[in-house]
Amino acid sequence: MRVALIGYGSVARAFVSLITGQRKRFPFRIAGVHTRRHGTAYGSPLEFGPAATSVGEFLDKAQAEVLVELSSLEPETGEPALTHIREAFARGMHVVTANKGPLAHAYSALRDEAAARGVQFRFESTVMDGAPVFNMVRNCLPGVRILGFSGALNSTTKIILRAMAEERTFAEGVVEAQELGITEADPSDDVDGWDSAVKTAALANVLMDAGVGPDDVEREGIGSLTADDIRAAREAGEVFVLISRAETLPDGRVRMQARPERLAVSDPLATTQGTSNVLLLHTDLMGTVGTISIEPGVAQTAYGLLSDLVDITRTL
Ligand SMILES: NC(=O)c1ccc[n+]([C@@H]2O[C@H](COP(=O)([O-])OP(=O)(O)OC[C@H]3O[C@@H](n4cnc5c(N)ncnc54)[C@H](OP(=O)(O)O)[C@@H]3O)[C@@H](O)[C@H]2O)c1
Known part of the structure; x- marks a missing residue:
């Protein structure tokens, strides 16, 4: 071919x-x-x-x-x-x-x-x-409806938030992500949640036939999080993660969000670090199934x- x-x-x-x-x-x-x-x-x-x-x-x-x-x-x-x-x-x-x-x-x-x-x-x-997401649904979940999803899909913000949890600055976290070569051409696309919004809309369109665009995603970046916020979360055994979510509303519309959430460290969405990612699919017939990718390149x-x-x- x-x-x-x-x-x-x-x-x-x-x-x-x-x-x-x-x-x-x-x-x-x-x-x-x-x-x-x-x-x-x-x-x-x-x-x-x-x-x-x-x-x-x-x-x-x-x-x-x-x-x-x-x-x-x-x-x-x-x-x-x-x-x-x-x-x-x-x-x-x-x-x-x-x-x-x-x-x-x-x-x-x-x-x-x-x-x-x-x-x-x-x-x-x-x-x-x-990592298999679309082909997993196509080939391994026949007949299943995807009702929603949740995922930690942006590596740059994970690197920045980890740096802040280690008492380094936001700017140092951005530089670390840039040195790893994982930021968007303009890192503010990651920091402001724009990359996550595009991923959320793409997933919702393919998996849920949502017919949406990135502007339909309720978006909030990590720029307003302070060192005090990160420290308070850590002392409570929690971490901030930029999470993408979609859910089917009772009227059939799809609600989407991309924003930082404070999660217990044991939450599956909080368990991936650095460039590793996790996506959970919430389905009608198969409960919740997911994909984890460890340090992809x-x-x-x-x-x-x-x-x-x-x-x-x-x-x-
Ligand atoms: N990097 C990753 O880890 C990763 C992971 C998943 C998905 N992606 C996606 O995969 C795609 C490629 O990523 P990349 O990292 O390889 O990007 P990249 O290194 O920035 O390369 C982009 C390429 O696109 C070419 N290009 C841009 N506009 C063009 C046009 N109008 N006509 C013809 N060629 C054009 C550029 O040509 P010139 O060099 O001549 O300017 C360059 O060769 C992107 O959409 C990215 O979002 C990347």
């Missing part, structure tokens, strides 16, 4: 390395890579030349069956990934992405467009870096993309 890539940042490089290293086990080949400022490459080995004049030109020339979309997140609109995905659908290509923006802004439209074209649209790596995000490709081959 020929794979075209848009974006060649840290995730795309890890993905190419994984595909190359696993060439004997999986039938995937890189047909081309298109970037914003670093040109376009076709074939193997990858050699970048002048950029294609448009994404459409790149896709036409790459002649791939699937687009792996790995451009930067634009949380307020979901672009340019949204347009790239539609360009691929229009050419009868399957799409895999790690970019959560399109899910948060236009999931149901993209799902319907993919179905109308008879192609697959997959996105396991958008939330929790490749780009290798796990790359695996999530591979798992989507493998899952697509099962549908063919």
Whole structure:
């Protein structure tokens, strides 16, 4: 199966390395890579030349069956990934992405467009870096309705709050997160809860058919928490964690929140530290089930993309 890539940042490089290293086990080949400022490459080995004049030109020339979309997140609109995905659908290509923006802004439209074209649209790596969430629900929870979810999904704020609990400053926590390479391009997107709001909307749209956007999430960042707040929580055996929540209301609407909560240290949502994440799904037939990912990195995000490709081959 020929794979075209848009974006060649840290995730795309890890993905190419994984595909190359696993060439004997999986039938995937890189047909081309298109970037914003670093040109376009076709074939193997990858050699970048002048950029294609448009994404459409790149896709036409790459002649791939699937687009792996790995451009930067634009949380307020979901672009340019949204347009790239539609360009691929229009050419009868399957799409895999790690970019959560399109899910948060236009999931149901993209799902319907993919179905109308008879192609697959997959996105396991958008939330929790490749740990099974969407594919677990699709493949392991048939017939189940997701009534709500709760998760500790933002690593940067965990690093900052841990630093403050260790009597370091908020700013020192931001620097530590930046040094780990896990902050959004603008760390205020993490601190203000915006990254969590986009993840919450993406999860609600896919798992609960909520038809919402990030602006519909009740959002509060961690910026107003003081060293005294953190100390008082610690002395009570509790911690602050930025939590994403969604619940189905009696009238069928979905209420979503992304805000710091003070939790007992034994609470499952408080047990992951640093870059580790946890998501609990509250269901009608299976009670509460969850996924925990311990210190994931780009290798796990790359695996999530591979798992989507493998899952697509099962549908063919
Ligand atoms: N990093 C992670 O751990 C992680 C985990 C889960 C999901 N994600 C998501 O995965 C995606 C990729 O992440 P990353 O960390 O690899 O990002 P990155 O290192 O910032 O790389 C982004 C890539 O997108 C390209 N790009 C941006 N706009 C473009 C456009 N209009 N047309 C073509 N290419 C464009 C950039 O090209 P230039 O280099 O030429 O500017 C760059 O190669 C993001 O949506 C991110 O939110 C990342």
